[in-house]
Amino acid sequence: MTKFVAKDHELVPEHIILLPEEGKEVLIKYGVDAAQLPKIHVNDPVAKEIGAKVGNILKIIRKSPTAKHSTFYRLVID
Amino acid sequence: MSVPKRIGKIQFGLISPQEFRKMSVVKIITADTYDDDGFPIEMGLMDPRLGVIDPGLRCRTCAGRPGECPGHFGHIDLIAPVTHVGFAKLIRKILRAICRECSRLMMSEQEKQVYLSQIQTLAKLGQPRDDVVNKVFAEARKHKSCPYCGGQQFEIKFERPLSYIEEGHRLTPSDIRDRFEKIHDDDVKIMGMNPETARPEWMIFTVLPVPPVTMRPSITLESGQRSEDDLTHKLVDIIRINQRFQENREAGAPQLIIEDLWELLQYHITTFLDNTVSGVPPARHRSGRPLKTLSQRLKGKEGRFRGSLSGKRVNFSARTVISPDPNLSINEVGVPLDIAMELSVPLVVNSRNKEIIKAFVRRGPDRHPGVNYVTRADDRRIKIAEKNCEEVADQIDIGWKVDRQLDNGDIVLFNRQPSLHRMSIMAHRVKVMPYKTFRLNPAVCPPYNADFDGDEMNLHVPQTEEARAEAEILMRVEENILSPRFGGPIIGGIHDYVTGSFLLTHGKKPIDRREVMELLKKFDISELPEPEGYVDVQPYWTGKQIFSLILPQSLNLTFKADFCYNCDVCKGEECEHDAYVVIKNGMLLKGTIDAEAVGAFKGKITDRVIKECSPEVASEFLDKMTLLALRGIMLAGFSFGIDDEDIPEDAAEQIDETTKSAKEKVQQLIEAYKAGELDPLPGRTLDETLEMRIMQTLGKARDSAGQIAERYLGLDNSGVVMAVSGARGSMLNLTQMAACVGQQSVRGERIIRGYTGRTLPHFKKGDLGSEAHGFVESSYKKGLSPTEFFFHAIGGREGLVDTAIRTSQSGYLQRRLVNALQDLEVKYDGTVRETRGMIVQFQYGEDSVDASRRDYASPENAKRIARKVLQKEAV
Numbered sequence: 001m002t003k004f005v006a007k008d009h010e011l012v013p014e015h016i017i018l019l020p021e022e023g024k025e026v027l028i029k030y031g032v033d034a035a036q037l038p039k040i041h042v043n044d045p046v047a048k049e050i051g052a053k054v055g056n057i058l059k060i061i062r063k064s065p066t067a068k069h070s071t072f073y074r075l076v077i078d
Numbered sequence: 079m080s081v082p083k084r085i086g087k088i089q090f091g092l093i094s095p096q097e098f099r100k101m102s103v104v105k106i107i108t109a110d111t112y113d114d115d116g117f118p119i120e121m122g123l124m125d126p127r128l129g130v131i132d133p134g135l136r137c138r139t140c141a142g143r144p145g146e147c148p149g150h151f152g153h154i155d156l157i158a159p160v161t162h163v164g165f166a167k168l169i170r171k172i173l174r175a176i177c178r179e180c181s182r183l184m185m186s187e188q189e190k191q192v193y194l195s196q197i198q199t200l201a202k203l204g205q206p207r208d209d210v211v212n213k214v215f216a217e218a219r220k221h222k223s224c225p226y227c228g229g230q231q232f233e234i235k236f237e238r239p240l241s242y243i244e245e246g247h248r249l250t251p252s253d254i255r256d257r258f259e260k261i262h263d264d265d266v267k268i269m270g271m272n273p274e275t276a277r278p279e280w281m282i283f284t285v286l287p288v289p290p291v292t293m294r295p296s297i298t299l300e301s302g303q304r305s306e307d308d309l310t311h312k313l314v315d316i317i318r319i320n321q322r323f324q325e326n327r328e329a330g331a332p333q334l335i336i337e338d339l340w341e342l343l344q345y346h347i348t349t350f351l352d353n354t355v356s357g358v359p360p361a362r363h364r365s366g367r368p369l370k371t372l373s374q375r376l377k378g379k380e381g382r383f384r385g386s387l388s389g390k391r392v393n394f395s396a397r398t399v400i401s402p403d404p405n406l407s408i409n410e411v412g413v414p415l416d417i418a419m420e421l422s423v424p425l426v427v428n429s430r431n432k433e434i435i436k437a438f439v440r441r442g443p444d445r446h447p448g449v450n451y452v453t454r455a456d457d458r459r460i461k462i463a464e465k466n467c468e469e470v471a472d473q474i475d476i477g478w479k480v481d482r483q484l485d486n487g488d489i490v491l492f493n494r495q496p497s498l499h500r501m502s503i504m505a506h507r508v509k510v511m512p513y514k515t516f517r518l519n520p521a522v523c524p525p526y527n528a529d530f531d532g533d534e535m536n537l538h539v540p541q542t543e544e545a546r547a548e549a550e551i552l553m554r555v556e557e558n559i560l561s562p563r564f565g566g567p568i569i570g571g572i573h574d575y576v577t578g579s580f581l582l583t584h585g586k587k588p589i590d591r592r593e594v595m596e597l598l599k600k601f602d603i604s605e606l607p608e609p610e611g612y613v614d615v616q617p618y619w620t621g622k623q624i625f626s627l628i629l630p631q632s633l634n635l636t637f638k639a640d641f642c643y644n645c646d647v648c649k650g651e652e653c654e655h656d657a658y659v660v661i662k663n664g665m666l667l668k669g670t671i672d673a674e675a676v677g678a679f680k681g682k683i684t685d686r687v688i689k690e691c692s693p694e695v696a697s698e699f700l701d702k703m704t705l706l707a708l709r710g711i712m713l714a715g716f717s718f719g720i721d722d723e724d725i726p727e728d729a730a731e732q733i734d735e736t737t738k739s740a741k742e743k744v745q746q747l748i749e750a751y752k753a754g755e756l757d758p759l760p761g762r763t764l765d766e767t768l769e770m771r772i773m774q775t776l777g778k779a780r781d782s783a784g785q786i787a788e789r790y791l792g793l794d795n796s797g798v799v800m801a802v803s804g805a806r807g808s809m810l811n812l813t814q815m816a817a818c819v820g821q822q823s824v825r826g827e828r829i830i831r832g833y834t835g836r837t838l839p840h841f842k843k844g845d846l847g848s849e850a851h852g853f854v855e856s857s858y859k860k861g862l863s864p865t866e867f868f869f870h871a872i873g874g875r876e877g878l879v880d881t882a883i884r885t886s887q888s889g890y891l892q893r894r895l896v897n898a899l900q901d902l903e904v905k906y907d908g909t910v911r912e913t914r915g916m917i918v919q920f921q922y923g924e925d926s927v928d929a930s931r932r933d934y935a936s937p938e939n940a941k942r943i944a945r946k947v948l949q950k951e952a953v
Contacts, residue, residue: 030920036911036916038916038918064925066925067921071921073920
């Protein structure tokens with residue numbers, strides 16, 4: 001059976017692992033701790049595919065009917 | 079100031095007798111309360127160590143004054159153990175699960191290990207353990223003999239309310255307690271309890287805590303007699319029986335008497351805890367009223383939780399029936415004089431308003447904008463009466479507070495339950511009026527979802543400058559014309575306002591000078607526009623010209639009216655039905671004003687005015703529209719009667735023919751079906767196909783009957799005017815009244831339920847014809863035949879049930895959503911966060927758009943801006 005690649009699916013938005021300094025910038029921008037960000041599980045299919053580690057911050061770019069794109073950040077947790 | 083504290087953990091458990099004794103400050107031994115001099119008796123139920131309620135005294139335990147001292151528990155030592163009613167069922171379960179000899183939980187060690195680990199995992203995950211625990215009890219109960227000591231087990235019968243019978247013998251609470259005491263701590267864990275906080279034997283009282291006097295205060299009646307709280311009465315009973323029990327036992331009374339007294343003690347303690355246990359007659363007061371004991375204080379709507387903690391009563395509020403008053407502005411509320419004289423607004427005296435306030439105080443409490451109370455600089459409140467008003471007025475000085483009666487122009491919050499959205503509470507300006515109802519402009523009914531069939535509404539008077547400012551800035555009616563739900567105006571014309579605007583502006587009926595004056599009576603308009611034309615030498619105007627007078631000068635707008643016929647090719651401005659509205663520079667040139675233009679939920683003009691001018695201008699426009707529309711409907715005259723449902727004879731004949739031919743068609747379909755000539759539709763059985771075809775045919779019949787009726791009912795029919803303008807009702811309603819009610823349905827199908835093979839005994843078995851399955855050929859005007867009436871009732875009942883279920887379901891859904899979302903907040907950086915600062919959305923709604931502050935993203939907007947700029951340059 002061929003392996004299904006979740007991130008190639010149309011409905012799966014783009015997930016990007018942020019570099020530590022980029023992640024820090026996001027936290028400063030919103031004035032929050034990493035714990036106050038929305039979460040994503042390490043075992044999340046897309047997180048696994050892109051090789052996210054616990055503590056990484058993911059940038060997720062979703063398609064939005066009203067704003068074209070909307071950006072979300074999620075903290076990878078266990 | 080109290081320090082805010084974070085609750086780390088809440089532990090529920092049972093209280094042990096030791097703990098009861100530890101928290102007790104006094105052992106209660108006598109049932110007496112006060113001595114002859116009115117002093118509390120020591121070691122009695124009102125012992126001064128239990129707390130203080132009498133002013134001037136201090137608590138003997140904590141030295142606090144009344145109000146400071148929270149009260150302290152005492153205890154009663156029970157002569158014999160007594161079961162706790164609340165645990166009757168659990169006691170039964172445990173009794174059946176443990177061995178009657180050795181008190182071990184009757185299951186093998188391995189089983190115990192399995193269940194214990196299951197319980198522990200669930201506890202770690204924070205999930206309910208009930209299912210596993212119930213399985214443990216069910217499993218343990220199966221044993222006929224103990225797997226540990228081999229003792230024989232007997233069936234334990236439970237008799238309501240509190241008897242446990244084993245082999246014909248009643249188990250006394252002592253017996254049960256003895257058994258429970260022997261249960262091993264490990265076994266307790268498997269039964270889902272924590273042996274440290276909840277040992278099974280603690281479900282049986284040996285010590286009864288006596289609640290502090292502060293929670294059962296006695297009242298001194300006017301006659302000087304003391305009246306005790308229900309709980310105190312109950313405690314007196316308990317102590318008396320406890321004493322008698324002791325005396326009898328010490329005297330060596332026969333077993334029978336002892337048992338009776340034991341049972342009596344059990345009864346009193348049971349009713350002390352809960353006076354509504356089934357099978358136990360409720361304890362009554364001397365007057366025959368059932369006592370309100372502990373659980374009655376907590377339970378139900380007026381209980382501690384729903385009544386005292388979740389619900390609060392409010393001062394400075396009023397509630398009465400509402401009624402309409404179109405002469406009020408939409409941001410006003412008519413307040414009855416009686417209410418205005420009761421409610422008040424606090425004013426702080428300063429050097430500038432001192433004399434004005436003195437004048438108010440001089441009026442006293444009985445002449446309207448008067449004063450009810452005055453608070454001196456030292457916080458003493460003085461009630462103003464006719465007698466002392468002059469005197470107090472002279473004393474008034476800077477720093478005093480004066481509670482002035484509610485007067486015209488004061489800002490108040492007006493509310494109608496259920497408060498489902500923010501427009502359910504809006505700030506209005508007061509207008510004091512005679513009579514006894516709140517008055518409001520019918521145009522603000524839609525946001526409150528109010529009507530005048532007996533609805534009541536609440537009114538609240540903000541008491542601080544901050545509250546008033548907030549109400550004025552955020553909650554004014556003007557600020558809430560646009561609903562954040564769909565971004566359109568929720569306030570606007572309803573019913574007669576729409577009809578009136580329609581009648582006034584439809585076509586180009588000439589209106590002579592006299593009538594124009596009548597129409598504009600309520601307005602401050604001193605110059606009339608150029609007359610549209612002259613009859614003889616008399617000038618005349620049109621409704622469109624008159625309506626233009628209330629439009630803002632800068633308005634430019636074109637749209638299709640509500641009654642647009644949706645022609646295949648829209649002729650635009652050349653519309654022959656006058657359904658294409660054109661407004662240029664505040665002049666209504668073409669088209670008719672109807673629901674689409676000024677109605678609630680639609681209101682294109684209202685919407686445009688708000689966005690182009692301001693909410694204030696829009697509210698002014700709505701006020702004027704309200705007045706003009708009513709003058710308009712009065713000028714035209716408007717009524718609806720039974721004869722408005724009449725249709726000419728030849729129309730009736732045509733309708734008869736269509737229904738007849740439809741019925742014949744149905745017969746043909748049935749015959750084709752019986753002959754097997756009917757082709758099934760794809761994905762349907764033959765039966766389903768037949769049903770669908772029949773439904774289709776009959777649906778068409780109703781529609782064409784409606785069309786025939788419509789042809790004969792023109793705009794001279796008031797029903798049609800209402801339907802077409804969007805004021806009330808639809809053409810379908812009219813069709814049903816005048817032409818044909820149509821097919822009645824249950825769950826979208828023709829009516830099939832009833833007897834075997836038929837709906838009613840009036841029909842043959844297996845009859846598939848239209849009459850036999852709920853087609854109502856008659857109109858409401860003509861009247862329904864008995865069978866039609868019956869089918870109509872079936873269909874109508876379904877509709878009723880549907881609405882009842884829908885409202886309750888959507889109400890509950892709304893409640894759950896609101897509970898989940900109520901603490902979310904859009905912060906200044908555009909993020910949506912909850913109370914702990916956790917981010918929910920990085921940008922509100924992904925685009926940071928507030929639906930009530932945006933304009934529709936249509937190319938029309940760009941064109942309008944271009945037009946506006948070019949116009950300015952041209953000047």
